[in-house]
Amino acid sequence: MFRFTCPHCGERDVVEFSYGGDASVVVPDLAAGEEAWFDAVYQRDNPRGPHVEYWHHVAGCRQWIRVERDTLTHEILACGPATGRMRPETGGEGA
Amino acid sequence: MSRYSVFSVLKGGLTGQTHWGRAWRDPEPKPEYDAIIIGGGGHGLATAYYLAKLHGMTNIAVLEKGWLGGGNTGRNTTIVRSNYMLEANAHFYEHSLKLWEGLSVDLNYNVMFSQRGVLNLAHSDAQMDAYARRGNAMRLNGIDAELLDREQVRRYAPVLDFSDSARFPIVGGLLQPRGGTARHDAVAWGLARGADSLGVDIIQNCEVTGFDIQGGAVKGVQTTRGAIKAEKIGMAVAGHTSQVAALAGLTLPIESHLLQAFVSEPLKPFIDGVVTFGAGHFYISQSDKGGLVFGGDLDGYNSYAQRGNLPLIEHLGEEGMALMPSIGRIRMLRHWAGVMDMSMDGSPIIGKTPIKGLYLNGGWCYGGFKATPGSGWVFAHTIAHDEPHWINRDLDLARFRDGRMVDERGAGPIPGHH
Ligand SMILES: Cc1cc2nc3c(=O)[nH]c(=O)nc-3n(C[C@H](O)[C@H](O)[C@H](O)COP(=O)(O)OP(=O)(O)OC[C@H]3O[C@@H](n4cnc5c(N)ncnc54)[C@H](O)[C@@H]3O)c2cc1C
Ligand SMILES: [Zn+2]
Secondary structure, eight states, X not given: OOEEEXXXXXXXXGGGOEEEEXXXXXXXXXXXXXXXXXXXXXXXXXXXXXXXXXXXOTTTTOOEEEEEEETTTOOEEEEEESSSOOEEOSSOOOO | OOOOOHHHHHHHHTTTTOOOOOSSOOOOOOSBOSEEEEOOSHHHHHHHHHHHHXXXXXXXXXXXSSOTTTTGGGTSOOEEOOOOOSHHHHHHHHHHHHHHHHHHHHHTSOOOOBOOOEEEEEOSHHHHHHHHHHHHHHHHTTOOOEEEEHHHHHHHOTTSXXXXXXXXXXXXXXXXXXXXXXXXXXXXXXXXXXXXXXTOEEXXXXXXXXXXXXXXXXXXEEETTEEEEOSOEXXXXXXXXXXXXXXXXXXXXXXXXEEEEXXXXXXXXOOOSEEEOSSSSEEEEEOTTSEEEEEEEEEEEEOOOSOOOHHHHHHHHHHHHHHOGGGTTOOEEEEEEEEEEEESSSSOEEEEOSSBTEEEEEOOTTOOSTTHHHHHHHHHHHHHHTSOOGGGGGGOTTHHXXXXXXXXXXXXXXXXXX
């Protein structure tokens, strides 16, 4: 199990959130061309370790948040609003 | 290799069954092979077996970082079926199912393939229409499919909830009678024994840590047991496909997710075939030892943890109770998880990479066990001829760039939704 510190609601259980995928993907400019769009839509680094990702607080404030989580240990490393700075998690728990 | 037969068992009875030798050798890696397969799961072992058996390539090695079948091959819920609608998947999985039908005899090893049927339940008229469409597509491709009404489903699986209070009343279902289950460990062991007897070196505790690539062509690998040369190298590492491909500088349309499976205490015969719930993601069958084997959705986020979390267990419990309340007092014995190589269109990738001599087998999502013999068969062909077989031609890596998705569910490029 893991819990996120939602920047708006505080510490909440993962069941209140829905996963939004890799947050390191940058949506290219509409005119950026096929290669940039192919990378953004299909290609993933898929790291085994720290991963920055979006979660939607569906059963809370309904805001999107950004989380840094270790995909190997499930440890939550940092949480923050979808845009803007993330705060390191101090009491973060692994699963 | 000594052949297994009833006579060897009877003869061994006279000497207290002490005559059994080891089923495959434990060789030291040679400095060079004609081909190397990375990953000693079912797919890697099947590839080596068919390379040796059908393509005369016997100077080859399978490199496995842990032990044989310690990956998803030994963690799955063993369902084998070919009930796909899209051409590319239908031909591939049906080819695999046909190989399953002869596998125990071919390997002289009982993989306990049991064609007990796979039934997908429908809980609405719209779902029945969708199943009729899929069943028709299957039959046009020469695959068996039967559309069952509610009464036929009741006869097939009377333990399901047919009462008036069922939360999602059963309307009917789509049955593939030739589908079923197999013994997962036996598949890895039988293929390993078969490949070894044809001269393949199976090397365990040997992790690939890098590639030797010169002028756009692969020349060998670095491993925890030294460098090994080969000009043909196949990757079959399932959940770790992105990691191994990254060692060769490749980025792939794959995310790794976790999938759990569960087994209950053993019961007397209770449910014959494999049944899948149609109002959620839950499926169940009964193993030969009597345990109910069940599973469902991914946990839902990228993970390499090989262990699951509790919310999904609760969710599956609820789905199971909605489908068959009679399981309510059965105790769960074990649960575990595996790392799933989820592709962007939900279909596998078997073919060439931009690097000459380097071949890719991955993106199996949660359905690659049933593909084991077929995957090895087409991957062996692809490696031997440096060209895909027509059966895996459309399951290539380039399809993502070219926009030729094979998206059975129409879920779009979100790996966790397939
Ligand atoms: C819970 C669960 C239920 C499932 N249920 C079903 C089902 O009912 N039906 C179905 O068809 N499929 C099912 N699957 C999917 C199926 O198990 C897999 O798709 C299939 O087993 C993949 O086989 P494989 O040989 O490619 O992978 P694996 O068996 O995972 O083998 C890959 C091997 O590569 C090795 N490896 C990784 N990295 C390296 C390296 N760097 N060097 C050397 N070796 C390396 C690993 O140790 C591993 O042994 C399920 C999976 C899970 C986890
Ligand atoms: Zn919130």
